[in-house]
Amino acid sequence: MWRRAATTATAAVSGALGRRPCPLMSYSAGAGKSNSVSSVVNSMLLRSLKEHYTEVSKMTPPPKVNPPSPFIVMKGSIDTDGPVLRRTFNDEEITIYVTRLATILPGGVGDDDGTDDDINQLFLHVSVWKPQPDVSLHFLCGLYPDALGIHSVSMRPKAEAEASYLIVAPSKYGGPVFEELSEKVRDGLHSYIEERGINESLFPFLQAWLYVKDHRNLVRWFKSVGTFISKEKSLKTSSSS
Numbered sequence: 369m370w371r372r373a374a375t376t377a378t379a380a381v382s383g384a385l386g387r388r389p390c391p392l393m394s395y396s397a398g399a400g401k402s403n404s405v406s407s408v409v410n411s412m413l414l415r416s417l418k419e420h421y422t423e424v425s426k427m428t429p430p431p432k433v434n435p436p437s438p439f440i441v442m443k444g445s446i447d448t449d450g451p452v453l454r455r456t457f458n459d460e461e462i463t464i465y466v467t468r469l470a471t472i473l474p475g476g477v478g479d480d481d482g483t484d485d486d487i488n489q490l491f492l493h494v495s496v497w498k499p500q501p502d503v504s505l506h507f508l509c510g511l512y513p514d515a516l517g518i519h520s521v522s523m524r525p526k527a528e529a530e531a532s533y534l535i536v537a538p539s540k541y542g543g544p545v546f547e548e549l550s551e552k553v554r555d556g557l558h559s560y561i562e563e564r565g566i567n568e569s570l571f572p573f574l575q576a577w578l579y580v581k582d583h584r585n586l587v588r589w590f591k592s593v594g595t596f597i598s599k600e601k602s603l604k605t606s607s608s609s
Contacts, residue, residue, distance in 0.1 A: 414597055421590035429580055435573040436565065439464070446581050451495075452574065457564045464566070465493040466511075466574045488513055490574055494566055495524070502526050507561055513571050518557055520546050 435441060439453040442463075451463040469489050494507040504526060508519045522542040546554065561567075 410597055414594060417590055417594040424586055424590060427583060430576045433573045433576045436569045452577060459499055461497040462564055463495045467491050468578060494561060511571055514568055516567050518546055521557060
C-alpha cells in the first residue's frame with residue numbers, strides 16, 4: 369500500500385516537473401516542487417501508518433494462559449529480550465527463553481506460505497544453573513503443540529548465556545551433533561529436561577505470550593515510524609516558512 373501510494377504521488381507531480389520553468393526561476397521552482405513531492409508522499413505514508421496503527425490497536429488479544437506450575441513469568445520479560453520463565457529444581461535454577469523460527473531465520477523455511485509452521489514451531493533456549501559452577505548446561509529445543517525435540521546441548525559461561533539467546537556458536541566447544549549421539553544418550557538427555565518440566569505443556573502459554581509480545585512490538589513500530597515521519601514533516605514545514 370505504501371509503495372503504491374508513493375508511486376501515485378510521484379505520478380501526480382510528474383506532469384508539473386515536466387513543465388519547463390522560467391530560466392531565472394529554475395532553481396527555486398525545482399526546490400519547491402521537490403518539497404511538494406516529499407510533502408505528498410509523507411502525508412500519504414502518515415495516513416496509511418495511522419490506519420494500520422488503529423487497526424492493529426483494536427486486535428483482540430488471546431485468552432490469558434498461565435504457565436504450567438511451578439514455572440513463573442520473569443518480571444518485565446514482555447518488554448525485554450531476556451528469559452521468559454524460570455523455576456527451581458532441587459538446587460538448580462532453570463530459565464527459558466523463547467522465539468519463533470521466523471524470528472531467527474527471516475523469510476521463513478519449510479512450506480511456501482510458512483504461516484502454520486511459524487505459529488506452531490517455537491525455539492526454546494533452556495539454561496540449567498548449579499549453585500557453584502559459573503557455567504550453565506544449555507539446551508536448544510524445538511517446541512511444538514504435541515512434542516519437544518532437542519537440537520543441541522552445550523556448556524556456556526554464565527556471562528555468555530545471559531548476554532544473548534540468539535543462535536550463535538558458543539565461544540567454547542559446543543558439543544557433538546545431537547543426532548550423532550547414541551540413542552541411549554539422546555533418550556537420557558530428553559529424560560533430563562522432561563524431569564525438569566521442559567515439555568509440550570509449555571506450548572500454550574509461550575505461544576500466547578509471543579502473540580502478545582509481537583502485537584506490542586507491532587503497535588510500537590507503527591507509532592515510532594509515524595512519529596519519526598511527522599517530525600521530519602514538521603521540520604521541512606518550518607524550514608520552508
